Amino acid sequence: MELQGGSASRMMRELVILLENIAIEKPLLLIIEDLHWADDQTLAALLQVITSVDHASLFIIATYRHLEQIESRFLETFTELLAKQKCTEIVLNHFTNKNIRSYLRASNCCNDNVESISEWLYRNTKGLPLFVTSLYKYAILQGWLHQEGQELERLFINGHARLVVPGTLRSLINSQINQLPGYLQMFLEIASVYGMMISTNYLKKHLFGKDYDPEHCAEILTKGFGFLKRVDDVSLHHGKLNADFAFAHPWYQKVAYERLSPKMRADIHEIAGSQLENMFQHNVDDIASVLALHYEKSGNLKKAIFYRKQAAQVALVNYTPDEAERQLNRGFKLIKMFKYEQLGHVEEIEMLMMFGSILVGRKGYAHSKVEKVYSRAHELCLKYEKNPHVLPALFDLCMYYINRREFETCKDLLNMLFELSQGDDYKHFIPREYTVKCMLCWYQGKYPDSLDFAKQSLEYSNHLSQRVNGDILSVDTRLTSVMYHSLALWIMGYPEQAQRQMNKAIEITKTHENPFMKAWGFCFAGWLESFLRNYSSAEDYGRFCLEETRKNDIQYWNIQASILREWAQIMSGKHSGSIDYITTYFDAHQEIGISLSESMLLFFLAEGLSQHGYIELALAQLDNVLGTVDRFGDMWWKAEILRLRADLLVKQSLINKIDVDIVYHEAEHQYHQAINLAKRQSAKSLELRAATSLFKLLDQVGKKEQGRILLGDVYHSFNEGFKTYDLLKAQKLIMDNA
Numbered sequence: 050m051e052l053q054g055g056s057a058s059r060m061m062r063e064l065v066i067l068l069e070n071i072a073i074e075k076p077l078l079l080i081i082e083d084l085h086w087a088d089d090q091t092l093a094a095l096l097q098v099i100t101s102v103d104h105a106s107l108f109i110i111a112t113y114r115h116l117e118q119i120e121s122r123f124l125e126t127f128t129e130l131l132a133k134q135k136c137t138e139i140v141l142n143h144f145t146n147k148n149i150r151s152y153l154r155a156s157n158c159c160n161d162n163v164e165s166i167s168e169w170l171y172r173n174t175k176g177l178p179l180f181v182t183s184l185y186k187y188a189i190l191q192g193w194l195h196q197e198g199q200e201l202e203r204l205f206i207n208g209h210a211r212l213v214v215p216g217t218l219r220s221l222i223n224s225q226i227n228q229l230p231g232y233l234q235m236f237l238e239i240a241s242v243y244g245m246m247i248s249t250n251y252l253k254k255h256l257f258g259k260d261y262d263p264e265h266c267a268e269i270l271t272k273g274f275g276f277l278k279r280v281d282d283v284s285l286h287h288g289k290l291n292a293d294f295a296f297a298h299p300w301y302q303k304v305a306y307e308r309l310s311p312k313m314r315a316d317i318h319e320i321a322g323s324q325l326e327n328m329f330q331h332n333v334d335d336i337a338s339v340l341a342l343h344y345e346k347s348g349n350l351k352k353a354i355f356y357r358k359q360a361a362q363v364a365l366v367n368y369t370p371d372e373a374e375r376q377l378n379r380g381f382k383l384i385k386m387f388k389y390e391q392l393g394h395v396e397e398i399e400m401l402m403m404f405g406s407i408l409v410g411r412k413g414y415a416h417s418k419v420e421k422v423y424s425r426a427h428e429l430c431l432k433y434e435k436n437p438h439v440l441p442a443l444f445d446l447c448m449y450y451i452n453r454r455e456f457e458t459c460k461d462l463l464n465m466l467f468e469l470s471q472g473d474d475y476k477h478f479i480p481r482e483y484t485v486k487c488m489l490c491w492y493q494g495k496y497p498d499s500l501d502f503a504k505q506s507l508e509y510s511n512h513l514s515q516r517v518n519g520d521i522l523s524v525d526t527r528l529t530s531v532m533y534h535s536l537a538l539w540i541m542g543y544p545e546q547a548q549r550q551m552n553k554a555i556e557i558t559k560t561h562e563n564p565f566m567k568a569w570g571f572c573f574a575g576w577l578e579s580f581l582r583n584y585s586s587a588e589d590y591g592r593f594c595l596e597e598t599r600k601n602d603i604q605y606w607n608i609q610a611s612i613l614r615e616w617a618q619i620m621s622g623k624h625s626g627s628i629d630y631i632t633t634y635f636d637a638h639q640e641i642g643i644s645l646s647e648s649m650l651l652f653f654l655a656e657g658l659s660q661h662g663y664i665e666l667a668l669a670q671l672d673n674v675l676g677t678v679d680r681f682g683d684m685w686w687k688a689e690i691l692r693l694r695a696d697l698l699v700k701q702s703l704i705n706k707i708d709v710d711i712v713y714h715e716a717e718h719q720y721h722q723a724i725n726l727a728k729r730q731s732a733k734s735l736e737l738r739a740a741t742s743l744f745k746l747l748d749q750v751g752k753k754e755q756g757r758i759l760l761g762d763v764y765h766s767f768n769e770g771f772k773t774y775d776l777l778k779a780q781k782l783i784m785d786n787a
Contacts, residue, residue: 061093061094061097064094064097064098065097065098065102068098068102068105069101069102069104069105069107070105072102072105072106072107073104073105073106075106076106076107077105077106077107077108078108079107079108079109079110080109081095081109081110081111081112082111082112083112083113084112085113086228093126095111095126096126096129096130099130099135099136100133141178143175143176143177143178144171144174144177144178144181145176146167146171148176149170149171149176150163150164150167152181152182152185153166153167153185156185166185170184170185174298175298177298179218179221180218180298180300183215183217183218184215184218187213187215187216187217214300214303214304219304222301222304223304223308225274225276226276226304226305226308229270229274232266233266233274234308236263236266236267236270237270237276237305238306238309239317240252240263240267240296240305241296241302241303241305241309242306242309242314242317242318242321242346243321245295245299245302246280246292246294246295247263247267247277247292247293247294247295247296248291248292249264249266249293250264250291250293264293267293271294275297276296276297276305277294277296277297277301278295278297279293279294280292280293280294280295314346315347315348316347318343318344318346318347319343319344319347321343322340322343322344322347322349322352325339325343326340334359334362334363335363337356337357337359337362337363338356338357338360338363338376340352340356341353341356341357341359341360341376341379341380344356345379345383350383350386350387351387353383354383354384354387354393354396355396357376357377357379357380357383357400358376358377358380358396358399358400358403360372361374361376361377361400361403362403365406365407368564370407370410370411370602373403373407374404377403377404377407380396380400381397381400381404384396384397384400394429394432394433395433395436395438395439397425397429398426398429398430398433398438398439398442399438399441399442401422401423401425401426401429401442402426402441402442402445404422405422405423405426405445406445408422409449409452409605410565410601410602410603410604410605411602411604423449426442426445426446427446427462429442430442430443430446430462430465435469437469437474437475439469440470440475443462443465443466443469444466444478444481444485444524446462447459447462447463447466447485448485448488448524450462451485451488451489451492451645452644452645453644454492454644454681454682454683456489456492456493456681456682456683459489463482463485463486466478466481466482466485470482476509480506480507480509480510480526480527481524481526483502483503483505483509483526483530484502484524484526484529486498486502487499487502487503487506487529487530487533488529488533490502491533491536491685492645492683492685493682493683493684493685494685494687494730494732495730496537496540496730496731496732497541497731499533499537500534500537500538503530503531503537504530506526506527506529506530507527507530507531507534510530511527524566525557527557528554528557528558528561528569528570529566529569531550531551531554531557532554532569532570532573534550535547535548535551535554535577536573536576536577538550539577539580539581539734540580540730540732540733540734540735541731541732541733541734542732542733542734542737542770543769543770544581544734544776545769545770546769547577548577548581551573551574551577554570554573554574555570555571555574558570558571558574564597564600564601564603565605565606567597568597568598568601568603568607568610571590571591571593571594571597571610572590572591572606572610572613574590575587575588575589575590575591575594575610575613575614575617576613578590579613579616579617579653581773581774582773582774582775583774584617584618584620584621585617587613587614587616587617588617588618588621590613591613591614591617592610594606594607594609594610594613595607595611595614598610609646612650612653612654615657616653616656616657619656619657619660620656620657620660645683647674647677648674648678648683648685648686648687648690649685649686651671651673651674651690652671652674652686652689652690654667654670655667655668655670655671655693656693658670659693659696662704664697664700664701664704665701667697668697668701671690671693671694671697672694675687675691675694678690684726684730687726688723688724688726688727688732688735688736688739689735689738691719691720691722691723691726691739692720692735692738692739692742694719695715695716695717695723695742695743695746696742698712698715698716698719699712699745699746709746709749709750713746713750716746717743717746717747720739720740720742720743720746721743723735723736723739724736724739724740724743727739733763733766733767734775736763737767737775737776737779738775740759740760740763740764740779741760741775741778741782743759743760744756744757744760744782745782757782757783757786757787760779760782760783761783763779764779764780764783
C-alpha cells in the first residue's frame with residue numbers, strides 16, 4: 050500500500066470507515082499473507098484499522114514467518130498490538146506424523162492408508178505445513194494416490210516422486226528467490242550445484258575468491274529468508290570438508306538448481322569435479338560417486354563412466370552390493386551415450402565383470418541375467434583380445450565357464466589369458482592362470498595335474514605376496530590354491546597332509562576380509578571333513594558358511610552349505626527330517642545353477658535317501674547324475690558315484706530278499722569300473738572305498754580271499770592316515786578275515 054503527500058492521513062481514515070461500515074452490515078474476514086514483507090505504510094494502515102474499529106465484526110488473519118532479520122517496523126507494530134491486547138499470536142510448528150494423520154483423516158483418507166501416506170508425506174516435506182498440503186494434492190493429481198469414491202487407496206510411490214516439486218510450490222519458491230538481491234540469488238543457485246550440504250569455506254576458497262564472503266550470504270539466507278539452515282560441522286568426503294550450512298528442504302535446492310541455465314550448470318559441475326579431483330588426488334576413490342555425478346552433469350562422459358566404475362568398485366570392497374549395482378547400472382547407461390567405442394567397451398568389460406560377480410553371488414551361474422552379462426563380456430573380450438585391459442575379465446570368464454562345466458570354452462579363454470599375460474608387467478596374473486588350470490584339472494578328474502598347478506599357483510602367489518581381497522567375489526588365488534591342494538592330497542591318498550593344508554586354509558579364511566572367499570573356505574573345509582567321514586566337523590563348517598552367507602546374501606554358497614550340513618546330520622543319525630530339507634535345498638540348487646558341484650551334491654542326496662530306505666529314488670538320482678557327468682566331462686566324483694550305485698544295488702537285493710547272485714555281476718562290474726577309474730586318476734582314497742565295498746560283495750558270494758587280496762593291495766599302498774575312518778574300516782576287514 051502506498052499513501053503519499055497530505056492525503057495520507059485522510060485516505061487512512063477513509064479506509065477505516067470503509068472497513069467498519071462493511072463489517073457492521075455483515076461479518077468481514079480480512080486475510081493478509083507474508084506480513085513480514087510489508088512496507089511501513091501498509092503496517093501503519095493495519096495498525097490504524099485494528100486500533101480504530103471497535104464495534105464491528107471485523108476479523109483479521111495475518112501470516113508471517115518468524116525470521117531473525119525481518120523489518121524492525123513490523124516487530125514494533127506487532128509488539129504494540131500485543132501490548133494493547135488487539136491480537137493473538139498462534140505459532141504454527143512443523144507438522145508431526147500425528148498432525149499429518151489427522152489432516153489425512155479430515156481429507157477423507159481411508160484408515161488403512163493413513164499410516165503409509167503420512168510417513169511418506171513427512172519424509173518428503175519435513176513436516177512443513179504448506180509443503181504437506183501441496184504435495185498431498187499434487188500426488189492425487191499425478192495418480193500416485195488412487196481415489197475411489199471418498200476414500201484413498203494404497204499409495205503408489207514413483208521412484209522419482211521424492212524430487213518432484215509441485216507446481217504451486219515451485220512458483221512460490223521461485224517468487225521468493227526473485228525477491229532476493231542479485232548476489233544472494235547467485236550464491237543460492239551456485240551452492241545448489243554442490244548438493245544439499247554447503248561448505249562455505251570450500252566455496253570461498255575454490256569458487257568465489259577472497260573478495261566474496263559465502264558465510265555472510267549463507268547467514269542472511271538462513272536468518273533472513275529461511276532457505277538455508279545451520280548445521281554443526283557435518284563431515285563431508287571422509288572428513289576432508291566440513292559443511293556448516295544446508296538447504297532447509299530438498300525442494301529449495303531443487304528449484305534453485307533448475308534456475309541455472311544448462312550451460313551454467315554444466316560449467317559449475319565441471320569446475321566442482323576438477324577442484325575435488327585436485328583436493329583428493331591421492332585418495333580420489335573416496336569420492337568417486339560424487340565425482341561421477343559432477344562429471345555426468347557436466348557432460349564429461351569419459352570421466353563420468355570412469356568414476357561410476359570406481360564407485361562400484363569401492364562399494365564392492367565395502368561389501369555393499371546394492372550400491373555397487375546402482376552405480377554400475379548408471380555407468381551402463383552412460384556407456385550407451387559415449388561416442389568413443391573402444392574406450393567405452395574396455396570400461397564396459399570391467400563393469401560387466403563386477404556386475405556379474407554380484408549376480409552370481411545372489412542368483413548363481415545359471416540365471417538368465419548372469420548368462421547375458423557374461424556373454425556380453427565374452428563378446429567384447431574377443432573383440433579386444435590384444436588389449437591387456439581385458440586380462441581380469443578373461444580370468445573371471447574362465448571361472449564362469451568352469452562353473453558352467455563348459456571346459457573347452459574355458460581352455461580357449463585360458464590360452465588368450467596366457468598370451469596376454471606375458472611380460473614383467475603382467476606377472477601378477479600368473480597365479481590366476483595356474484588357479485584356473487588347477488580347478489579345470491580337478492573337475493575333470495586329473496588330480497596329479499591339479500595338485501601340481503595348485504603348488505605352482507601357491508609358489509607364485511607367495512613370491513608376489515599376492516592376496517586378492519578386492520571385491521565381494523574376487524578370487525583369492527592363494528586361499529583357492531591351498532583349498533584345492535588339500536582336496537587333491539586327500540583324494541590321492543594323503544589324508545594327514547590334506548588336513549594340514551586345510552588347517553592353513555581355515556586360518557586364512559577366519560581372518561579374510563572377503564565374505565565370498567570366507568564362505569568358500571568354510572564350505573570346502575566342510576567338504577574335506579565329509580570326505581574324511583567326520584560328520585560333526587562337516588556340520589560345524591557348514592554352519593559357519595551359512596552364517597557368512599546369510600549376513601552377506603551369498604546364495605551360491607548358502608545352498609551348498611545347507612545341503613552339506615543336512616547331509617552330515619543324516620549320516621550322523623541326528624534327525625530324520627533332514628532328507629526333506631536336502632530335497633528342498635537341492636531344488637533351490639537347481640534354480641540357482643550350481644552345476645559344477647552337482648555330481649557331489651546329488652551324491653549327498655542319494656546317500657541321504659538311501660539312509661532313509663529310499664533306494665529306488667536314490668538309484669534314479671545316481672543314474673541321472675551319471676548321465677550329466679558323461680555329457681559334461683566333470684569326472685571328479687564319478688568313481689564315488691559308481692561305488693555308491695553298486696552299494697545300493699546290493700542293499701536293494703537284501704531289502705527285497707533277492708538272491709545277491711542276481712545283482713552280483715552288475716554290482717561287481719560297477720565296483721571294478723570305480724576302481725579302474727580311480728587308478729587312472731591316481732585317486733587312491735576313492736579306490737580304497739570301492740575296494741572295501743567290493744570285498745563285502747565278494748565275501749557274500751564266497752570269494753572272500755579274492756576280495757581280501759585286492760583290498761590289501763590298495764590298503765598297503767598308503768603310507769599315512771591309518772587312523773582315518775576309511776583306512777580303519779579297511780584294516781578291520783583285512784584283520785578279521787586274515
